[in-house]
Amino acid sequence: MEASLYHKICTRKSFRVQLDTHISQNSVSFTTPAENGLNKTTIIIFDYFVEAVRERRSVELSSSRRLASTIKSATGTLRGTKLPGLKHEINENSGFDCSKCKICLFADCKIFHKMRLTTVLCKQHIGRMFKRHWRLQRKRVPIVTGAESAMEARGIPVCDATDIIEEKREFVPVEVVEHLVPRPVPRDHTHPFYHKRICHMYRDHNVLLKGLDQGKALTKTVEVKTGLPMEIENLVGAQHLPDQDMLVQRCIMKSHVFDAMQVKLPKIRDPQRPAWNFPRVYGITDKRRNVLLSSKLIQLCEFACANGTNAVSSRALVQDGTVFVPLEKDGDLIQLELTADFLLNSATPLPAFADTDQVQKTRDIPLPDLYPIKHTITLEKENVYEIKHVFPVLQGSRFPHIHTAVFHYNETEVKNIYETPVTEEQVLGRTLLKAFAVAAAHAQQRFGVDVKDLPEPVTLQCVQTDGRLFHFAVLQLNTLDLDGVEGKKNIFWMLPRIPLFSSCMYMKGKPVLEGYNREVFSRLLAFCSNGLQSHL
Amino acid sequence: MAFSLIARTVCGSSCVGEVLKIKFSSNLGIVCKRLIRTDCPNFRKREERIWKEDLPKPGNGRPFRRIVHYPENYTVEPLNVTNLAGRDPVTGRVIAKGIGGGIKHKYHWIAWIREGPKEGEPIEERVIQIMDDGCRTAKIALVAGGDQLKYILATENMKAGDIIRTSGHIPRIPVRGNEGDAYPLGALPLGTRVNCIEHFPGQGSRYVRAAGTCATIMRHVGDHVVLQMPTKHELAFSKECMAVIGRLSNIMHNKTPIGSPQKLRELGYRPRSGWWQRKSGRHGRKIRRLPPVHILEEPRTKPPEPILLTLGEN
Numbered sequence: 001m002e003a004s005l006y007h008k009i010c011t012r013k014s015f016r017v018q019l020d021t022h023i024s025q026n027s028v029s030f031t032t033p034a035e036n037g038l039n040k041t042t043i044i045i046f047d048y049f050v051e052a053v054r055e056r057r058s059v060e061l062s063s064s065r066r067l068a069s070t071i072k073s074a075t076g077t078l079r080g081t082k083l084p085g086l087k088h089e090i091n092e093n094s095g096f097d098c099s100k101c102k103i104c105l106f107a108d109c110k111i112f113h114k115m116r117l118t119t120v121l122c123k124q125h126i127g128r129m130f131k132r133h134w135r136l137q138r139k140r141v142p143i144v145t146g147a148e149s150a151m152e153a154r155g156i157p158v159c160d161a162t163d164i165i166e167e168k169r170e171f172v173p174v175e176v177v178e179h180l181v182p183r184p185v186p187r188d189h190t191h192p193f194y195h196k197r198i199c200h201m202y203r204d205h206n207v208l209l210k211g212l213d214q215g216k217a218l219t220k221t222v223e224v225k226t227g228l229p230m231e232i233e234n235l236v237g238a239q240h241l242p243d244q245d246m247l248v249q250r251c252i253m254k255s256h257v258f259d260a261m262q263v264k265l266p267k268i269r270d271p272q273r274p275a276w277n278f279p280r281v282y283g284i285t286d287k288r289r290n291v292l293l294s295s296k297l298i299q300l301c302e303f304a305c306a307n308g309t310n311a312v313s314s315r316a317l318v319q320d321g322t323v324f325v326p327l328e329k330d331g332d333l334i335q336l337e338l339t340a341d342f343l344l345n346s347a348t349p350l351p352a353f354a355d356t357d358q359v360q361k362t363r364d365i366p367l368p369d370l371y372p373i374k375h376t377i378t379l380e381k382e383n384v385y386e387i388k389h390v391f392p393v394l395q396g397s398r399f400p401h402i403h404t405a406v407f408h409y410n411e412t413e414v415k416n417i418y419e420t421p422v423t424e425e426q427v428l429g430r431t432l433l434k435a436f437a438v439a440a441a442h443a444q445q446r447f448g449v450d451v452k453d454l455p456e457p458v459t460l461q462c463v464q465t466d467g468r469l470f471h472f473a474v475l476q477l478n479t480l481d482l483d484g485v486e487g488k489k490n491i492f493w494m495l496p497r498i499p500l501f502s503s504c505m506y507m508k509g510k511p512v513l514e515g516y517n518r519e520v521f522s523r524l525l526a527f528c529s530n531g532l533q534s535h536l
Numbered sequence: 537m538a539f540s541l542i543a544r545t546v547c548g549s550s551c552v553g554e555v556l557k558i559k560f561s562s563n564l565g566i567v568c569k570r571l572i573r574t575d576c577p578n579f580r581k582r583e584e585r586i587w588k589e590d591l592p593k594p595g596n597g598r599p600f601r602r603i604v605h606y607p608e609n610y611t612v613e614p615l616n617v618t619n620l621a622g623r624d625p626v627t628g629r630v631i632a633k634g635i636g637g638g639i640k641h642k643y644h645w646i647a648w649i650r651e652g653p654k655e656g657e658p659i660e661e662r663v664i665q666i667m668d669d670g671c672r673t674a675k676i677a678l679v680a681g682g683d684q685l686k687y688i689l690a691t692e693n694m695k696a697g698d699i700i701r702t703s704g705h706i707p708r709i710p711v712r713g714n715e716g717d718a719y720p721l722g723a724l725p726l727g728t729r730v731n732c733i734e735h736f737p738g739q740g741s742r743y744v745r746a747a748g749t750c751a752t753i754m755r756h757v758g759d760h761v762v763l764q765m766p767t768k769h770e771l772a773f774s775k776e777c778m779a780v781i782g783r784l785s786n787i788m789h790n791k792t793p794i795g796s797p798q799k800l801r802e803l804g805y806r807p808r809s810g811w812w813q814r815k816s817g818r819h820g821r822k823i824r825r826l827p828p829v830h831i832l833e834e835p836r837t838k839p840p841e842p843i844l845l846t847l848g849e850n
Contacts, residue, residue: 134847135587135589136589138844138845138846139842139843139844139845140842140843140845141839141840141841141842141843142840142843144840209664209680209685274639274802275639275798275802371660372659372660372661372662372680372681372682372699373662373680373681373682373683374682374683376683377680377682377683377684377685378685379683381683417611417612417613417685418612418613418614418665418678418685419613419614419642420665420667
């Protein structure tokens with residue numbers, strides 16, 4: 001057996017070793033005149049010796065390092081005491097007769113001594129067969145005996161064997177070095193702002209599923225008449241700026257065409273030809289375009305109002321004012337987290353557009369019926385939130401009263417969760433929610449956080465624009481008690497969206513503005529000039 | 537007892553001349569091998585061979601067109617997908633030929649389970665929008681009820697603003713529902729055309745989901761309802777299996793020619809050979825007698841997973 005192993009080792013490596021073996025009574029020593037030096041195969045031969053001898057006694061194997069620098073040969077010595085079978089004499093010159101050797105240390109010694117190792121083994125290599133067999137048969141499906149259920153029926157607990165066999169490791173907590181950039185806190189129940197109660201969030205990118213109707217149901221608002229209040233309609237055209245239309249057109253061109261911004265605009269897709277790749281368009285982003293247009297138009301309004309009045313000094317303009325309004329409605333917690341892109345504040349509040357009689361009449365006007373949809377649909381449900389009351393103008397300001405707000409509608413940011421285009425109704429609903437958030441935040445600052453029925457109404461004029469279409473609306477906030485459908489309601493007046501122009505772009509290399517509509521600026525001017533000294 | 541050996545390895549690479557002190561117990565060869573493997577990059581273990589037996593077979597409902605990255609909770613937000621081009625994601629081998637390329641569509645997660653109250657009034661929901669889905673042939677409907685949004689498959693005449701009802705109640709007298717309503721099969725009269733049929737009660741729709749298809753209720757047999765499927769085969773479902781009334785939308789789907797090879801590529805198929813195969817069944821089946829009614833009894837329990845035995849630690 002051992003000899004065959006020896007054969008295998010030697011033949012496999014195609015290495016023949018000539019061993020001069022000397023066996024004395026107490027020790028066996030051998031020398032390998034290996035030309036290649038002591039290599040791996042030599043080590044294996046060493047190993048073989050060790051294996052063979054180990055079964056009988058403890059022996060020590062050491063390799064001679066006589067020629068350590070050049071390594072031309074190596075000598076191994078097996079030293080033991082009284083090898084039991086070696087009783088016969090050993091003639092070192094002629095070798096020894098292995099048939100007399102009773103121990104099977106070198107079974108089949110003849111071959112060993114002759115050192116005529118041949119490859120004729122007549123053996124079949126079963127390794128591949130075994131591997132294939134193992135590969136196929138190592139997948140075993142356990143037989144379902146039903147023992148588990150039977151044990152459980154008798155009340156004997158069944159547990160996984162691996163749970164018991166597996167070594168139980170106790171993990172030592174390791175202090176983790178703080179990262180240079182602190183990792184974001186996971187938004188789960190370990191978050192410091194985690195609450196069990198769900199909060200319905202409405203942010204700038206949200207839209208309401210049912211648009212204006214849902215907005216009305218959510219904010220308990222009704223429309224008493226179509227169009228804007230008569231007071232504002234009367235102001236349209238009252239103020240006028242010399243060369244007004246030319247100035248407005250210049251503003252439009254400046255913000256839509258002449259601005260130096262050149263960035264990649266969103267990819268264009270044609271639903272009819274989905275595989276078609278349009279050339280990438282560079283230009284002004286919708287966000288910048290809207291900011292430019294609004295700021296320029298508001299500036300023009302201030303110029304126009306400045307004729308004979310101290311309009312500029314009696315107003316304050318807040319840009320990108322953040323508004324946080326937490327509300328309770330029918331047992332739901334709702335927080336509006338919105339931005340008022342431009343908020344014009346005045347020293348005196350706007351007059352109420354609906355008197356108390358009209359406000360009382362709103363009790364009879366029904367809210368839109370959304371059945372079977374709940375008013376909180378498409379608001380984001382979150383557990384990690386912070387309830388905050390935020391209004392961009394501080395309490396002690398000289399201009400504490402909200403007057404006119406301009407909201408931007410950026411197509412790239414405002415999206416339906418299901419990624420279909422935002423509808424007209426949804427855009428109108430967005431105006432209402434934004435106006436309500438600003439008015440409510442102002443009311444909460446002015447009358448206290450827990451105010452329900454406002455002592456006096458809060459009025460806000462607002463405009464939502466996407467750069468071309470303008471949505472003019474007025475909100476009168478009468479109550480913040482949003483529970484139920486009965487009782488006093490808020491009032492909303494609005495116009496349909498009006499285009500400022502039909503197109504404004506480069507056509508054949510020339511900047512062209514087509515279809516300018518002068519009504520838009522005159523309405524904006526009417527909003528801004530409302531409540532000024534000269535008109536009171 | 538351990539043996540110690542100081543040896544010098546000469547194995548032709550970065551280990552040349554390195555003196556290793558090895559403590560070994562039985563087989564030095566293995567110890568050497570391991571040392572060499574870790575030290576020398578040339579001996580790094582190669583990836584294991586992929587055997588043919590380990591590759592999955594096409595069919596059995598396993599998709600090789602795309603992986604959908606589902607989030608934890610249901611959402612109507614269109615989901616991102618990874619297109620597989622007919623490959624098995626584990627081994628990377630082509631399993632389904634002829635798939636690849638095309639326009640990448642986001643996946644709309646359909647709410648397959650329509651659960652209604654067992655007693656009392658049915659749940660009502662409103663259809664918000666009918667839209668196209670690039671990942672399936674039928675159109676889909678966005679449906680809102682309460683403060684939940686979900687997608688279902690749109691039926692032939694469904695339109696935005698419709699109210700659809702869902703009930704799990706099986707009354708004594710069959711109900712005559714409207715299109716898009718979901719009822720148990722046992723609650724519907726004979727001859728009703730249904731779609732989105734559950735395989736077993738509570739498991740969610742599985743049968744009849746392709747564009748323009750419908751199954752017809754033929755007869756009631758005990759606790760089972762026999763349906764004629766779009767293949768004209770007859771299947772007997774449990775009477776508690778939910779089904780949606782009506783024929784699915786996009787009825788012109790099977791009549792619309794693809795049009796051009798390029799359109800086929802846009803749909804995500806690779807060019808195919810025009811080889812005419814008379815006998816393979818590819819170009820139509822031999823007309824035979826229909827098989828007898830197949831009764832869908834209890835759902836099959838999943839067979840236990842095979843245990844993979846290993847030799848040693850690996």
